[in-house]
Amino acid sequence: MSDATLDPRLTSGRVAPKRAMRLSWSDPRFRAIVWQVVILGGVAAVVWYLIHNTSQNLASRRIATGFGFLTRTAGIPIGESLISYNPAEDTYGRALLIGVLNTLKVAVVGIVLATILGTLIGIGRLSKNWLMARLTAFYVETIRDIPLLLQLLFWYTILQGLPAPRNALSIGGAVWLSNRGLKLPTLNWETAHTVALLMFIVGIVGTWWWNRRARLLQEATGDRPAVWPVAVGMLLALPLLVWAVLGAPFQWDVPALHGFNFTGGANISPEYFALLLGLVTYTAGYIAEIVRSGIQAVPMGQWEAAGALGLKRGAVLRRIVLPQALRVIVPPMTSQYLNLIKNSSLAVAIGYQDLVSVANTTLNQTGQAIEGIAVIMAVYLTISLSISLFMNWYNAHIALVER
Amino acid sequence: MSMTSSVARPLPVPSRDAPAGAGALAWLKTNLFPTWISTAVTLALGYIIVRIIIAFVSWALFNAIWTVPYSANGIAQTAVCQNIKGIGACWAVIADKYRLILFGRYPYDEQWRPAIVVLIFIGLYAVSAMRRFWRKELVLIWAAALTVVGVLMWGGVFGLPVVSDDQWGGLPITLILATFGLAFGFPLAVLVALGRRSTHLPAVKTLCVVYVELIRGVPLISVLFMASVMFPLFMPAGVNIDKLLRAQIAIILFAAAYLAEVVRGGLQALPKGQAEAADALGLSYWKKTGFIVLPQALRLVIPPLVNTFIGFFKDTSLVLIIGLFDLLTMGKVALSDPPWQSFSTEVYITLALIYIAFCFAMSRYSRGLERELGASQRR
Numbered sequence: 001m002s003d004a005t006l007d008p009r010l011t012s013g014r015v016a017p018k019r020a021m022r023l024s025w026s027d028p029r030f031r032a033i034v035w036q037v038v039i040l041g042g043v044a045a046v047v048w049y050l051i052h053n054t055s056q057n058l059a060s061r062r063i064a065t066g067f068g069f070l071t072r073t074a075g076i077p078i079g080e081s082l083i084s085y086n087p088a089e090d091t092y093g094r095a096l097l098i099g100v101l102n103t104l105k106v107a108v109v110g111i112v113l114a115t116i117l118g119t120l121i122g123i124g125r126l127s128k129n130w131l132m133a134r135l136t137a138f139y140v141e142t143i144r145d146i147p148l149l150l151q152l153l154f155w156y157t158i159l160q161g162l163p164a165p166r167n168a169l170s171i172g173g174a175v176w177l178s179n180r181g182l183k184l185p186t187l188n189w190e191t192a193h194t195v196a197l198l199m200f201i202v203g204i205v206g207t208w209w210w211n212r213r214a215r216l217l218q219e220a221t222g223d224r225p226a227v228w229p230v231a232v233g234m235l236l237a238l239p240l241l242v243w244a245v246l247g248a249p250f251q252w253d254v255p256a257l258h259g260f261n262f263t264g265g266a267n268i269s270p271e272y273f274a275l276l277l278g279l280v281t282y283t284a285g286y287i288a289e290i291v292r293s294g295i296q297a298v299p300m301g302q303w304e305a306a307g308a309l310g311l312k313r314g315a316v317l318r319r320i321v322l323p324q325a326l327r328v329i330v331p332p333m334t335s336q337y338l339n340l341i342k343n344s345s346l347a348v349a350i351g352y353q354d355l356v357s358v359a360n361t362t363l364n365q366t367g368q369a370i371e372g373i374a375v376i377m378a379v380y381l382t383i384s385l386s387i388s389l390f391m392n393w394y395n396a397h398i399a400l401v402e403r
Numbered sequence: 404m405s406m407t408s409s410v411a412r413p414l415p416v417p418s419r420d421a422p423a424g425a426g427a428l429a430w431l432k433t434n435l436f437p438t439w440i441s442t443a444v445t446l447a448l449g450y451i452i453v454r455i456i457i458a459f460v461s462w463a464l465f466n467a468i469w470t471v472p473y474s475a476n477g478i479a480q481t482a483v484c485q486n487i488k489g490i491g492a493c494w495a496v497i498a499d500k501y502r503l504i505l506f507g508r509y510p511y512d513e514q515w516r517p518a519i520v521v522l523i524f525i526g527l528y529a530v531s532a533m534r535r536f537w538r539k540e541l542v543l544i545w546a547a548a549l550t551v552v553g554v555l556m557w558g559g560v561f562g563l564p565v566v567s568d569d570q571w572g573g574l575p576i577t578l579i580l581a582t583f584g585l586a587f588g589f590p591l592a593v594l595v596a597l598g599r600r601s602t603h604l605p606a607v608k609t610l611c612v613v614y615v616e617l618i619r620g621v622p623l624i625s626v627l628f629m630a631s632v633m634f635p636l637f638m639p640a641g642v643n644i645d646k647l648l649r650a651q652i653a654i655i656l657f658a659a660a661y662l663a664e665v666v667r668g669g670l671q672a673l674p675k676g677q678a679e680a681a682d683a684l685g686l687s688y689w690k691k692t693g694f695i696v697l698p699q700a701l702r703l704v705i706p707p708l709v710n711t712f713i714g715f716f717k718d719t720s721l722v723l724i725i726g727l728f729d730l731l732t733m734g735k736v737a738l739s740d741p742p743w744q745s746f747s748t749e750v751y752i753t754l755a756l757i758y759i760a761f762c763f764a765m766s767r768y769s770r771g772l773e774r775e776l777g778a779s780q781r782r
Binding site: 043054127135147150161349 | 437607758
């Protein structure tokens with residue numbers, strides 16, 4: 001508890017005089033110390049007992065402890081990986097790193113998609129259209145009552161039951177869906193694209209600077225120069241112009257069927273697709289409820305009062321309603337993001353090689369159970385704690401400042 | 404406590420009659436076709452919904468096959484189902500496998516025992532949901548019910564044949580893992596929550612914080628892995644605890660951390676004056692906690708408690724990954740039978756309906772309770 005919340009009479013120098021602690025059961029401070037010693041002692045004894053047993057068991061099974069196995073050759077085949085990997089040469093350490101990257105890959109994309117879908121459904125639940133409101137309510141109710149693992153298995157079987165590449169379902173001849181996964185066309189990346197991207201980043205900085213200048217000017221004079229023409233110019237026109245000057249390269253790499261499989265384009269494996277689909281649809285059900293309650297938490301009077309002050313609807317939403325709704329939304333949203341990340345560990349059930357899956361194979365191959373589980377827990381704890389810290393900071397940033 | 408009716412209303416509520424022209428047409432006009440955009444949304448959604456419902460109903464009912472012939476040696480002949488795959492459902496798989504899915508490999512002639520166990524659990528939930536049982540005696544009811552569950556499942560007394568727990572499976576396992584997780588996790592959670600709130604015992608507080616944050620920071624599956632591969636190493640040589648118990652311990656430890664946060668929420672919501680008044684009366688810590696703080700704090704957190712319970716009711720399905728035979732695993736086992744291998748959709752839909760039945764009832768209950776308790780809290 002921080003000092004600010006203490007009773008002011010106590011903090012203004014009227015602290016009770018310190019007395020020497022008596023070694024008697026009637027002294028609360030003495031009791032507190034005894035209790036803590038007893039409880040900590042008990043816990044320490046249990047922990048010591050478990051460690052003692054474990055070390056004896058490990059010795060009798062001739063399992064060496066330690067993380068030495070991380071530098072040994074893994075030999076785990078890994079289907080998809082963001083970095084290069086060769087099972088015959090690379091180590092367990094690198095295999096686990098790929099697992100972490102695969103976890104992050106599904107988590108980041110999942111969080112973005114679940115937020116979008118969840119927000120849409122949450123807004124849909126507040127729709128004045130009865131059909132829309134009932135349909136989204138039905139979705140939220142149903143999707144949250146079915147275990148995620150069951151949903152994942154269901155999606156995975158559906159994807160496995162799709163036709164073979166030869167009879168793949170196609171959207172416009174460019175996107176192909178088969179039991180080998182989803183094939184997407186990719187852009188042939190050229191220097192012009194990199195430069196255009198750089199210009200876009202320059203545009204973001206420029207727009208931010210112009211917006212700041214406009215705000216300062218408004219505070220000083222009351223006149224606000226228009227921001228949107230500059231924003232459009234810097235964010236859209238500048239990158240497009242540069243791209244056009246550099247020859248406007250625009251070439252798609254479209255997947256095409258050769259023999260039994262596709263070549264070209266990007267591939268989304270059925271495992272990744274099923275996991276992403278399950279995580280996104282499941283988490284969106286929870287996010288929808290959070291968004292709905294967040295919007296409902298802002299009283300109508302806020303809209304009306306802001307309108308009475310002459311603010312435009314967009315400004316009301318941006319400056320009055322959203323800041324208040326976000327304050328309600330952010331904490332539960334954080335825990336949903338964390339849940340999504342933790343739930344991505346169910347990948348192991350459908351064969352997507354995330355951290356848990358790779359670590360599980362590792363501990364089965366090496367027998368290093370304790371180390372394997374320690375790696376899993378350490379990685380998830382690091383992710384969880386860093387997101388919590390960031391969100392706590394953000395939450396403090398947007399929190400209501402009272403007196 | 405029927406506080407809902409005692410909320411004083413300072414002013415008479417204006418009667419909320421519908422505007423003139425009320426009736427089905429007016430309702431349609433305000434709720435489905437108020438504006439052009441809304442009308443377009445209604446029509447588009449209506450079209451999609453009708454199409455989906457027609458497709459689903461004709462698949463699940465009209466074109467479905469309910470029974471299949473069996474060959475002389477008892478193997479199901481599923482050719483007729485294979486032929487209409489994608490057009491009609493093959494519910495014969497459920498007719499063939501429902502005993503396996505619900506009760507696992509429990510001896511066939513003894514399956515009335517797990518059936519009664521399921522009923523006992525449902526009765527236990529129903530009793531716990533009733534306000535008039537929200538008192539200390541509820542603990543005794545739970546203890547009695549869980550003892551009866553243990554006796555029925557294991558047997559060995561009253562002339563019931565012994566059934567060892569590696570033969571248990573299906574719905575009882577799901578219910579046992581979730582309910583025992585709550586029954587044993589909850590007392591632990593209360594202690595941890597109290598420890599986390601204590602101001603005089605910094606070391607104990609740290610211990611509780613570390614425990615809660617550690618468990619909540621990692622996925623359940625890693626705790627279950629720990630239970631299945633590390634617990635055997637923790638035990639002295641020669642001592643073996645079986646798989647089900649290991650998973651149960653993991654779920655209890657996991658549930659306790661989440662429940663502790665729920666209980667802590669209740670402790671925080673309770674006005675400080677309650678504890679201070681108890682202190683002023685000279686009550687000891689345990690009397691204050693047991694008679695003043697907990698009864699009020701726990702009442703506040705019953706709705707989130709039910710929601711947490713729904714959460715780990717669903718989460719028990721994760722024991723599939725460590726090879727325990729819960730409801731979901733039994734569904735997969737049923738699907739591993741060669742004649743039925745390609746009818747997973749039917750099985751998964753059935754399993755989903757069972758989970759929905761439990762979760763929906765509980766979430767409905769918790770929401771109603773929230774509204775009721777909320778009405779008495781609002782002033």
